Amino acid sequence: MRSFSYQRATDPDMAVQALSAAATANNPLTKATAQPLAGGTTLIDLMKLDVMRPAAIVDINPLARSWSAIEPGSDGLRLGALAKMSDVAAHAEIQRNYPVIANSLKLAASAQLRNMATLGGNVMQRTRCSYFRDVSYENCNKRNPGSGCAAMDGVNRMHAVLGTSDQCIATYPGDFAQALIALDAVVEITGRSGTRSLPFADLHKAPGTTPEIETTLRPGELISAFSIPGRWPRSVYLKARDRQSYEFALSSAAVALDVQDGTIRDARVALGGVATVPWRAREAEALLKGQKFDDGLAQRVADAAFADAKGRRHNSFKIALGKRVVARALQQAVTMEI
Amino acid sequence: MTAAAPEPKANMGHPVPRYDAAAKVTGRATYASDMPLDNPAYAFLVTSAIAKGRIDGFDLDDARQVRGVIDIVTHENAPKLKESKLFSNGGYAGTTIQPLKSADVAHDGQIIAVVIAESYEAAREAANRVKVSYTAVAPSASFESPGTTTTAAKGQNAQFKEDPEVGDFAKAFDAAEVKLTASYDTPTQHHNPMELFTTSCAWMGDNLVIYEGSQYVYGLKNGVAEQLGIDADKVRVVNPYVGGGFGSRGSMTPRTAIIAGIAKRLNRPIKLVPTRDQGFTIATYRAETRHEIRLGAGRDGKLVALRHDGAEVSSRPDAYCVGGTKTTTRLYACPNVASLVSIVRADRNTPGFMRSPPEVPYLFALESAMDELAVKLNMDPVELRRINDTTVEPIGGKPYTSRSLMACFDEAARAFGWSQRSPQPKSMSDGDWLIGYGCAATCYPTQMAPSAARVRLQRDGRTRVEIAGHEIGTGAYTVIAQTAAERLGVPLEKVAVFLGDSDLPPAPVAGGSNSTASTCSAVMMVCDRIRQRLFKAVTPSDSLADKAKETVGISQAPSTQAAQSDRPLDIEKAFDALGVGIVEEYGEWKPEGAPLDSFTAMHSGHARLVGGHQMKDRIAYAFGAEFVEVRVNRFTHEIRCPRLVGAFAAGRIMNPRTARSQLMGGLIWGMSSALLEATEIDERNARYVNDNLADYLVPVNADVPGVEVILLSEQDDHINPAGVKGLGELANVGTNAAICNAIYHATGQRIRKLPVRLENIEA
Ligand SMILES: Cc1cc2nc3c(=O)[nH]c(=O)nc-3n(C[C@H](O)[C@H](O)[C@H](O)COP(=O)(O)OP(=O)(O)OC[C@H]3O[C@@H](n4cnc5c(N)ncnc54)[C@H](O)[C@@H]3O)c2cc1C
Numbered sequence A: 001m002r003s004f005s006y007q008r009a010t011d012p013d014m015a016v017q018a019l020s021a022a023a024t025a026n027n028p029l030t031k032a033t034a035q036p037l038a039g040g041t042t043l044i045d046l047m048k049l050d051v052m053r054p055a056a057i058v059d060i061n062p063l064a065r066s067w068s069a070i071e072p073g074s075d076g077l078r079l080g081a082l083a084k085m086s087d088v089a090a091h092a093e094i095q096r097n098y099p100v101i102a103n104s105l106k107l108a109a110s111a112q113l114r115n116m117a118t119l120g121g122n123v124m125q126r127t128r129c130s131y132f133r134d135v136s137y138e139n140c141n142k143r144n145p146g147s148g149c150a151a152m153d154g155v156n157r158m159h160a161v162l163g164t165s166d167q168c169i170a171t172y173p174g175d176f177a178q179a180l181i182a183l184d185a186v187v188e189i190t191g192r193s194g195t196r197s198l199p200f201a202d203l204h205k206a207p208g209t210t211p212e213i214e215t216t217l218r219p220g221e222l223i224s225a226f227s228i229p230g231r232w233p234r235s236v237y238l239k240a241r242d243r244q245s246y247e248f249a250l251s252s253a254a255v256a257l258d259v260q261d262g263t264i265r266d267a268r269v270a271l272g273g274v275a276t277v278p279w280r281a282r283e284a285e286a287l288l289k290g291q292k293f294d295d296g297l298a299q300r301v302a303d304a305a306f307a308d309a310k311g312r313r314h315n316s317f318k319i320a321l322g323k324r325v326v327a328r329a330l331q332q333a334v335t336m337e338i
Numbered sequence B: 001m002t003a004a005a006p007e008p009k010a011n012m013g014h015p016v017p018r019y020d021a022a023a024k025v026t027g028r029a030t031y032a033s034d035m036p037l038d039n040p041a042y043a044f045l046v047t048s049a050i051a052k053g054r055i056d057g058f059d060l061d062d063a064r065q066v067r068g069v070i071d072i073v074t075h076e077n078a079p080k081l082k083e084s085k086l087f088s089n090g091g092y093a094g095t096t097i098q099p100l101k102s103a104d105v106a107h108d109g110q111i112i113a114v115v116i117a118e119s120y121e122a123a124r125e126a127a128n129r130v131k132v133s134y135t136a137v138a139p140s141a142s143f144e145s146p147g148t149t150t151t152a153a154k155g156q157n158a159q160f161k162e163d164p165e166v167g168d169f170a171k172a173f174d175a176a177e178v179k180l181t182a183s184y185d186t187p188t189q190h191h192n193p194m195e196l197f198t199t200s201c202a203w204m205g206d207n208l209v210i211y212e213g214s215q216y217v218y219g220l221k222n223g224v225a226e227q228l229g230i231d232a233d234k235v236r237v238v239n240p241y242v243g244g245g246f247g248s249r250g251s252m253t254p255r256t257a258i259i260a261g262i263a264k265r266l267n268r269p270i271k272l273v274p275t276r277d278q279g280f281t282i283a284t285y286r287a288e289t290r291h292e293i294r295l296g297a298g299r300d301g302k303l304v305a306l307r308h309d310g311a312e313v314s315s316r317p318d319a320y321c322v323g324g325t326k327t328t329t330r331l332y333a334c335p336n337v338a339s340l341v342s343i344v345r346a347d348r349n350t351p352g353f354m355r356s357p358p359e360v361p362y363l364f365a366l367e368s369a370m371d372e373l374a375v376k377l378n379m380d381p382v383e384l385r386r387i388n389d390t391t392v393e394p395i396g397g398k399p400y401t402s403r404s405l406m407a408c409f410d411e412a413a414r415a416f417g418w419s420q421r422s423p424q425p426k427s428m429s430d431g432d433w434l435i436g437y438g439c440a441a442t443c444y445p446t447q448m449a450p451s452a453a454r455v456r457l458q459r460d461g462r463t464r465v466e467i468a469g470h471e472i473g474t475g476a477y478t479v480i481a482q483t484a485a486e487r488l489g490v491p492l493e494k495v496a497v498f499l500g501d502s503d504l505p506p507a508p509v510a511g512g513s514n515s516t517a518s519t520c521s522a523v524m525m526v527c528d529r530i531r532q533r534l535f536k537a538v539t540p541s542d543s544l545a546d547k548a549k550e551t552v553g554i555s556q557a558p559s560t561q562a563a564q565s566d567r568p569l570d571i572e573k574a575f576d577a578l579g580v581g582i583v584e585e586y587g588e589w590k591p592e593g594a595p596l597d598s599f600t601a602m603h604s605g606h607a608r609l610v611g612g613h614q615m616k617d618r619i620a621y622a623f624g625a626e627f628v629e630v631r632v633n634r635f636t637h638e639i640r641c642p643r644l645v646g647a648f649a650a651g652r653i654m655n656p657r658t659a660r661s662q663l664m665g666g667l668i669w670g671m672s673s674a675l676l677e678a679t680e681i682d683e684r685n686a687r688y689v690n691d692n693l694a695d696y697l698v699p700v701n702a703d704v705p706g707v708e709v710i711l712l713s714e715q716d717d718h719i720n721p722a723g724v725k726g727l728g729e730l731a732n733v734g735t736n737a738a739i740c741n742a743i744y745h746a747t748g749q750r751i752r753k754l755p756v757r758l759e760n761i762e763a
């Protein structure tokens, strides 16, 4: 591990100051010299692997006093960025009114990690691409812009089939982000000039020609909260994976429905484990609106969700798998008792 | 009694708690890297990023800038070391590829530099800054790659002497009423013991102490001495506890002599803690294998022809092979048998022992094929095994010393509820899940090796047992303490056991499941000598009883009438009669049929294992039967294994608690091997990709909700004085096939390649 400075930020201004001081204009956030430290379960890991090499660490945990509230209200939910995954997953009102959120968190990582990890850190977690995480591989465009992509023709079973580019096919690995993007969450961002709001869907950036740029967050900015409009008691998170627990998704679906008198009034479908960024299947979900549910419809929605999917040598199975996961998640959402 | 401490049946010891339990759960147990060193320097390895080629040069400027760096050792300035032969060819080494010897790179992750610094962190940072330029050559990764060479195993490897055969396979197969030909594949696997491959070396003048988790302290001591060119008596290996071995610590790896050499040169103790991913390339692994099985049977299910061809990957210089045909050709009655094992050389590190090395891949093939044959015959797979059960192995016609295979099948089937199975594939389900039941036989050779022991008894009954055995988590301390307590008639709490130190009397490698049989037989013999001395002191020498007692410990049967009648010995009286405070005995035990040079070899760190099919007039194996329930999700095709039930018979069970724990661990590992574990190789560059515990999957608790172990009572008087068949490697053998057989039952799909993942199940 390289030497780095460590600073505890006791208020947001201090954190933003410390993070901005080191920021240089042409460095993408992932390479910024100063990085905020929340639970550390991604950051410390990548520092030990020599993948992330920040010169300065700004510990934002003291901000938890004001940034970890869990606030369910009548017209929506607000979650502080420093709330722990485990606390949110265990919250009774979230389990009742936002099961897709509670389950996306509960089915992620392990109990120990969920106790450490924060919501803000969770959405900012980096890909698990083995070539990205092993610096002995030169060619990784995300880590080493312009160096090529070792995964493209390498071992790519875990890689993405949606949102890929010829520069990078790394999967966005998180679960919670699928729930956020499905529910039209808004991110609250604190920076030098106060706070700004951004649709969660605009936070992450597909790799395109610049896989090293992962979000629209700028150096010196912090996520302070997420807000989710409305309530979604009819929602599910279905996750298919190699192990029963403690494993990333091979394919997952976050589905939320508003069904009245058998007719689907509103529908949200997001996909995990298969895309380079948190993935909302907007065209697919449009097929559901105003319809009565049946298995044929579920199939058409699933097909639409993966219409543009492109598989590589080891991950093509994710297309068929992803479709079955979407269809099954829809069935579960329609039939769930609320 | 609880599930963890099963009620002992006939010929079983007591399920006493582990000798080392409290030390382990309270963190008092000191593993090799916990040993305090005086002013150590820290080593961090730099390993190669190519699998084949040459190092053109190093740029070390940046690395040297790191504060605290003491030295950077490369092939240009490394201590000169002598070669050691491969373990399976009579040497000590797990590989003959010696890093830091030249600029050549022979496999991925080969050690190419060692950074020494004042702290671990500084050493790591400097290692990250070492820049290496290579001339890479396209390597051959595995079976499919161009550039490999394939040759028959026979004659290349001292441990693989014959391709077993009998009768006329070709003719019998041709004429068989029912035929099956099928191919099976197993993947590369890594042991990943919890304890990393650490090494600490400290010199005191000319004497070297090595702290390293090892399954063979005498082998390591002699091997390192050979490489350093010093007298083995000057080397001591210490590891009172080993954080898991599974075969990975049975043979010497190159790191130890390198660290010892650097420590000598720097005149300072050095502590090396490699990373988890380095563990994938600096030690051994289970190589991928391929099999073709041909079975011919009559309509009645009787096997008439069996052929097993196996191919295994090894490194360029070393012909390592496991050759499991020695077991698969002898498991069932069959008059016409043929087999062939080949070795495929690729640009890889040399593979090595991994829990049940031959049986895991080879029985996966045979026991899957038996299930396929049962389907073809429309026969219950348990009945097919019963029809082909035998008491005599078909190759040499030797009788099994004991064989409880069908008793295990019957017990396990009952406990599992096999009768509830509807035989048709895809006929059982529960909601989203298709249910499959499957079973397979499991077996492992009974092996023994020469072992010594020293036992000291005090007047107050306090006993000290010394033996350079190994506590790799199996329960060695516990069963050795039990053996001494029982033989000397002293309370268990009074027995202290010392293991894991090459200054103690030699024990064999903790491999091949021989440890309990070997060390306990030695301890029994030495305890009996102490008893004889004590008896002699208090019994008139001409009495008849004395004559009987003289034979105690030499006899093959431990519980003769005479031995039992010895029991009431007043130790204090005997000591007073002898007029001493301590009685101490050292003894060397060897199994029947051990070669003449056994004891010399034992002291120089060569284990002469005997047993299995190599006994003169008999063949000795432990057996078991494994039943599993798998569930395959209709939608996601996820495969889960909610129930594993195994019944096992392995001669005397010294301690049902530690035995159950071993067998349970085996079943779980077997499940892991069938559904999760595989080291992925990037075939373009012959490098491992998922070399960490996040990507190399092993089960979590949620994956193993139900594991049941049934211990069968079995007595075998033909194996060793302890009456013990090893069971550490028994349970993970049959599971691979049992799970694939259950997947077939659940889905109608036969999967012949491990591990089975959700993408292998078709819609
Ligand atoms: C073995 C393992 C298994 C896992 N399995 C899963 C899984 O199944 N599903 C899943 O979803 N996740 C999984 N994870 C990932 C885990 O959930 C994340 O590591 C965790 O949520 C990150 O949160 P943290 O607070 O620890 O983040 P940190 O490590 O502290 O930070 C992560 C990144 O975000 C930045 N950051 C942190 N907080 C903020 C903020 N408020 N604003 C802006 N930037 C910020 C940091 O600088 C850093 O770059 C797994 C992780 C591991 C190690």
Ligand code: SF4
Pocket: A127, A129, A130, A131, A132, A139, A140, A141, A142, A143, A148, A149, A150, A151, A152, A167, A168, A169, A170, A211
């Ligand atoms: S997929 Fe992306 S992260 Fe992985 S090697 Fe390619 S460029 Fe790097």
